[in-house]
Amino acid sequence: xxxxxxxxxxxxxxGGMVIATSCTRDRKKSxxxxxxxxxxxxxxxxxxxxxEAIIPETDSPGARTLNLHLFVMKMVDDCHSxxxxxxxxxxxxxxxxxKGKSLGEIQTYFSTLPKEDTFFAILKNRTIMGYxxxxxxxxxxxxYELVPGRYDGAVKVxx
Amino acid sequence: MAYLNIDSQKDRTxxxxxxxxxISGGWSAKELCEKGLKTLVLERGRDVKHIKDxxxxxxxxxxxxxxxxxxxxxxxxxxxxxxxxxxxxxxxHFFVKDNEHPYxxxxxxxWIRGYQVGGKSLLWxxxxxxxxxxxxxxxxxxxxxxxxxxxxxDLKPWYDHVERFAGIAGxxxxxxxxxxGEFLPAYPLNxxxxxxxxxxxxxxxxxxxxxxxxxHISKPQPIHIQQGRxxxxxxxxxxxxxxxxxxxxxxxxxxxxxAKTGNLTLRPNSVVHxxxxxxxxxxAVGVKVIxxxxxxxxxxxxxxxxVNAAAINTNLILLNSTSTRFxxxxxxxxxxxxxxxxxxxxxxRIYAEYEGLLDYTVEGRNPAGGAYIPRFRxxxxxxxxxxxxxxxxxxxxxxxxxxTSGLGEDxxxxxxxxxxxSWGVGSHMMGETIPKASNYVALDKDKKxxxxxxxxxxxxxxxxxxxxxxxxYLDTLEEMFTEAGFTNIRRDDNWQAPGLDIHEMGGVRMGLxxxxxxxxxxxxxxxxxxxxxxxxxxxxxxxxxxxxxTYMAFSARSVDYAIKEMKKGSF
Numbered sequence: 001x002x003x004x005x006x007x008x009x010x011x012x013x014x015g016g017m018v019i020a021t022s023c024t025r026d027r028k029k030s031x032x033x034x035x036x037x038x039x040x041x042x043x044x045x046x047x048x049x050x051x052e053a054i055i056p057e058t059d060s061p062g063a064r065t066l067n068l069h070l071f072v073m074k075m076v077d078d079c080h081s082x083x084x085x086x087x088x089x090x091x092x093x094x095x096x097x098x099k100g101k102s103l104g105e106i107q108t109y110f111s112t113l114p115k116e117d118t119f120f121a122i123l124k125n126r127t128i129m130g131y132x133x134x135x136x137x138x139x140x141x142x143x144y145e146l147v148p149g150r151y152d153g154a155v156k157v158x159x
Numbered sequence: 160m161a162y163l164n165i166d167s168q169k170d171r172t173x174x175x176x177x178x179x180x181x182i183s184g185g186w187s188a189k190e191l192c193e194k195g196l197k198t199l200v201l202e203r204g205r206d207v208k209h210i211k212d213x214x215x216x217x218x219x220x221x222x223x224x225x226x227x228x229x230x231x232x233x234x235x236x237x238x239x240x241x242x243x244x245x246x247x248x249x250x251x252h253f254f255v256k257d258n259e260h261p262y263x264x265x266x267x268x269x270w271i272r273g274y275q276v277g278g279k280s281l282l283w284x285x286x287x288x289x290x291x292x293x294x295x296x297x298x299x300x301x302x303x304x305x306x307x308x309x310x311x312x313d314l315k316p317w318y319d320h321v322e323r324f325a326g327i328a329g330x331x332x333x334x335x336x337x338x339x340g341e342f343l344p345a346y347p348l349n350x351x352x353x354x355x356x357x358x359x360x361x362x363x364x365x366x367x368x369x370x371x372x373x374x375h376i377s378k379p380q381p382i383h384i385q386q387g388r389x390x391x392x393x394x395x396x397x398x399x400x401x402x403x404x405x406x407x408x409x410x411x412x413x414x415x416x417x418a419k420t421g422n423l424t425l426r427p428n429s430v431v432h433x434x435x436x437x438x439x440x441x442x443a444v445g446v447k448v449i450x451x452x453x454x455x456x457x458x459x460x461x462x463x464x465x466v467n468a469a470a471i472n473t474n475l476i477l478l479n480s481t482s483t484r485f486x487x488x489x490x491x492x493x494x495x496x497x498x499x500x501x502x503x504x505x506x507x508r509i510y511a512e513y514e515g516l517l518d519y520t521v522e523g524r525n526p527a528g529g530a531y532i533p534r535f536r537x538x539x540x541x542x543x544x545x546x547x548x549x550x551x552x553x554x555x556x557x558x559x560x561x562x563t564s565g566l567g568e569d570x571x572x573x574x575x576x577x578x579x580x581s582w583g584v585g586s587h588m589m590g591e592t593i594p595k596a597s598n599y600v601a602l603d604k605d606k607k608x609x610x611x612x613x614x615x616x617x618x619x620x621x622x623x624x625x626x627x628x629x630x631x632y633l634d635t636l637e638e639m640f641t642e643a644g645f646t647n648i649r650r651d652d653n654w655q656a657p658g659l660d661i662h663e664m665g666g667v668r669m670g671l672x673x674x675x676x677x678x679x680x681x682x683x684x685x686x687x688x689x690x691x692x693x694x695x696x697x698x699x700x701x702x703x704x705x706x707x708x709t710y711m712a713f714s715a716r717s718v719d720y721a722i723k724e725m726k727k728g729s730f
Contacts, residue, residue: 055571062571078230107566128563131574133226138219141575146219148393148523153349155522157579 032070034077037085043092044069046099047123053106054127061136063127071130072123084122091119168460173199173424175721176446176461178431178476181278183694183710184467185409185417186321190718191465192417199424199459200414201448203468204274206427207253207281209387209410213400215249223248242659243271245282250398253281263603265618269658270471276427277410278469279661282398285374285406286705287327288531288550289318289338293538294702297591301546304499304594305670307699308680311338317712317719325407325711326383328527329372337369337533337704343377345370346527350519351555351582356530358643365538366639368553371531374407374708386412395524406526428452430610433480434464434489434690442730443489443690449610462730463689463721466667467714470695474500474600474666475615477677477692490684493675497666498599500619501701504549504590505660507629507652509636511645513555513582520557520579529554532586534703536631545627547591550703551636555584584645588632591703592657593624594665619657662706664698682717689730693717 030039039047051063051072063069076088098106113120131137138144174196177187184200191198206212220226227248234241237257246254255272262270273279292311298304315338322341330345348356348370356368375391376383383389388404388411397406404411417423428451435445435458445460466473474497480489488496529552536548558580562573598620602613633650640648657663670676673685682697684690693714695706702709724730 054566055574056567058568058571060575075225075228078232079225079228080231103567110566124563128570128574129226131571133220135219135221137575138221142577144220145523146217146394146396151346151393151521151523151525153347153352153521153525155520157518157520 068130072126087118172460177465179467182280185413186714187465188417189413192420192422201429203430216399245398263616267656268617280408287708288704317716321711326376328377371527373527375526436482473696490686499594500665501592501594503660503662511648549590664695667696681720
């Protein structure tokens, strides 16, 4: 009986939890509701270009299709200090000239940034985190097992 | 849960009251109910029903808003609980937040709490190593605390009893310092853990590396199926609550079992204020509760009372139970209540890498977490410059990594094709600390919480013995790691504050002499025999083993005794 309940619950939960979309009619606001930061629709578009330059579409979806720009915004808004947030907003502002530029040009711009650039560090780390933890990658590429049902401590590999 | 008519005293009277529904309270309740006593279980937090109230249990990583990372503001607002390894998006709802239940730290103490039905049994690390006479004889041999009023033989049948029901996976290792039990099949050590075992045991015959024993159903028996539990599915997402009942918790096991008898009344949202003592009758008659939500004061009555509020809160309740007879806390003739609190020294870890056995990896996940090294220091005789010793956890994992230095297609390709790295290995210490009168908890004279209960002051610290022991642990493990050919050895001796080990014990210690202890060998208050304390508060000393299994065994043993005494008319 318990098992059936558990399986039923699995179905309910598997459908849930996508990034909440706000219902704002103001077209200048970003797509998702944020608590601390105020990104415009324009910022969001620019971020989509930037994350796409980090993880582009190939024969599989890239960062834009996976909505990683929205994920980056969410994480900067909720999981970073006010100092980090300030650096991020400034870094994004400085990136404005990249609007409409090719992925190659954006990548070149990234490579000119100093190693310790906070904006780029946050952008890249969060894009990678969002990618590795995305439903697409975890279901299709680097498979995540919710219920392994086994442990083998000595599996032969070719190395 | 039965509807509670609180109008008449008769309706508020039970055979037994259990304060707390965590790992020991659940056991007290199960045993009392099975033996036919109408039992009221009081839980200060909200109800958590098995499976139904595990909202995150089947969620995938991408379904968490922040992919399981705690938001910045939550961490800022909760510096204490944020230090706990399990405090993430998937289980944060089972932890007490710092500002909800403040306490006074005279010395830094990271008090980790779970206020809900099931308590911390939902969140525990599920390690279940028995204690032995090397532990129970420790205080007498080494001259600290007071002698335990029991020995391993007193507890053995009750370890057997609770292990069979809870489901404990482990090997029979034949070690006197870590007695064997009623085990389900053990989880295997992986290739590197096995290699380390051989390396250690060849070089040091008195040191053992075994598969850690844990409260997971590796192979369900009829008794587990009857509880509605099934085989552990190796998810290792236990802190969310397990839909399979694969690990032991009050919620999955003892509480539903107690409920099936028809003798259980579970009352969540019931903050216990104090135990009511009747001066004429010379015994406890009930428990004063403040309803968590309405703040209404309600008294419940019973012939016997089991205090299982978790070590520190059990101290708080007894300290706050004052009367003319006991002005300094219930049963506190010895003036030891709140004192001799101890814990496990978890303040050091050591990590390294292993470049061998690269043609192997692991698959699936190991709920036991890997290996366990029982205490070998000062076991048969005193041999170091500090008292007692430490046990250690040991685990090996095959790391996988992706080169993230690139950008664009290169980066993407690298992320989608993670490479197996070297083996990572790690160990943490669990050191016995010496209970001292100067490590204490007490009530603040002025400050009260929102239920009108005095705030607790906690004054607990490490000492020189802990410092020497820690150094020895690091030196010894480094030597064992070096011997095994591990490289890049990193010592981590970050002194985490006491409390974060979540193994706080004592304050209501057992002992032979009522002048120097609170409880007798049956966990009865010497001075108030119808009150039993069977959680961590009762511990005279701490051993080096994870304590929960021992609380379970004490609870079952104590109930058995209480019922025999009731039949004789003692209460």
